[in-house]
Amino acid sequence: MPSLRFFCGLLITLLWPLQALAQECTLQFDGRIDADLTAADFNDANDIFSNQFVIGQGLAFSQALRLLPAAAGSLFDIEGGLEPVQVLISDDSIFNNQLAFRRAELIPASNDGADASTQGVKTLHFSVLKDLQRPLNLSHEYQLVFLESADFSTNQFVLKTGTILGQDTADPDTLQLFGNVNDGQLLFSTAFTPGVFHNFALLLDFDASTTQVFFSTANDDLVQVTEALQNDLSGQGQFHFGVLKKPVNGVGDITQNGDQPDGINEGIIFGGVFQEDSSDGCMSLTANVE
Template structure:
């Protein structure tokens, strides 16, 4: 895995191994959960002259996923499990991106798993403590909620996201705890072109009105100590229709 953080932050300050029951697919392989955390210093600097002061963010990226590799071609199912850390709670007045695929030219995210108060949803159609898996977010008018579920604590929320990069479609599988994954959407049209890289972590957006550049503007409170727990991250080739629904 690669780490996306400010250069002066180290793995030991960001990554933790929480004492939680292993996620379903981790149980089979003997692997364990990992937690990504953010604090007041979690300001990403993509280059020496650019600092994303509007965000607080830290993400893990698979080492082999360079933006043009086979993980974003053909038909793939991305598996992951996510759960709340009760000791490092999120501030649901903000929007968080937890898992997303970012195009290789950095122009969009082909899908995003979000929680909190989602930017661009002024109607506040739901309480903030939900997991919302959205389609391509390039244009707000065409972004759709593919799956929404209450982000309940003390349980694993398991996903299998089927990405057909040839036909530009997405299908979502979901379960809680150790239940079998089951489809919660049909095969939906969704622009997943542009290849790119998978991100797992916390991208916390600012609050504030009339922001023109959320990467550098808006409000972030001080004293941040927040985390999100992941497990069972892997990808499988589903070109033959195979989708693992249980370990």
């Protein structure tokens, strides 16, 4: 006859997904934007995103960000009346003298590269939406979300779209989530459908070096789309949310060499950026808190 321990374990297993759906988790950082803020508020120090990185030399964040009405929000924005944000690049989006890149990215204000966001077990949430007024040039590779190690030697994961350098990209209009770029493992991919948010939750176990992907579109609840996959997450670092456009025809150091067109006016819309502490198994899969 099965033991009491067996039945208790079975009950916990059955209830855990329900708990994850309904529970409010402890936040490590929150990049969701209140409706009373403006893009100009991000020119100065604030408790949401860094006002120093990553922006073109001589530009202010108010020139690279547009806040959208709360009604246009993503899965984890709507209930709180929070605003999605457009991140824009132009010909002037040259950061740190990287002449062949065009970049504008948001980094959480508390994420200094050695903080607790890259320790223990965390769930990173973000939603991405095409900017139909400022479409990307899919002959280029774009990095939209990534974790860059503290020593700048690698990205422990990166969400890309467009024509991936060094690969035969069957459909550039695809969101491709890669693990540590030193290994090149593709963790998950999905069509980048216009008109809907694509919602991601990455369960990052920095102790076990695993990454598990949860995904949905529009306002649907997140669902598991991968198992916990081995992926080297060591090196701590900072999370980036934005547009990093790589050149074509690059040779050697592609931060300096390669072609970018003139007249760049491109963007991506982000919503629902936050990170939860999942050390106790807590993870938000729906915006509805019971």
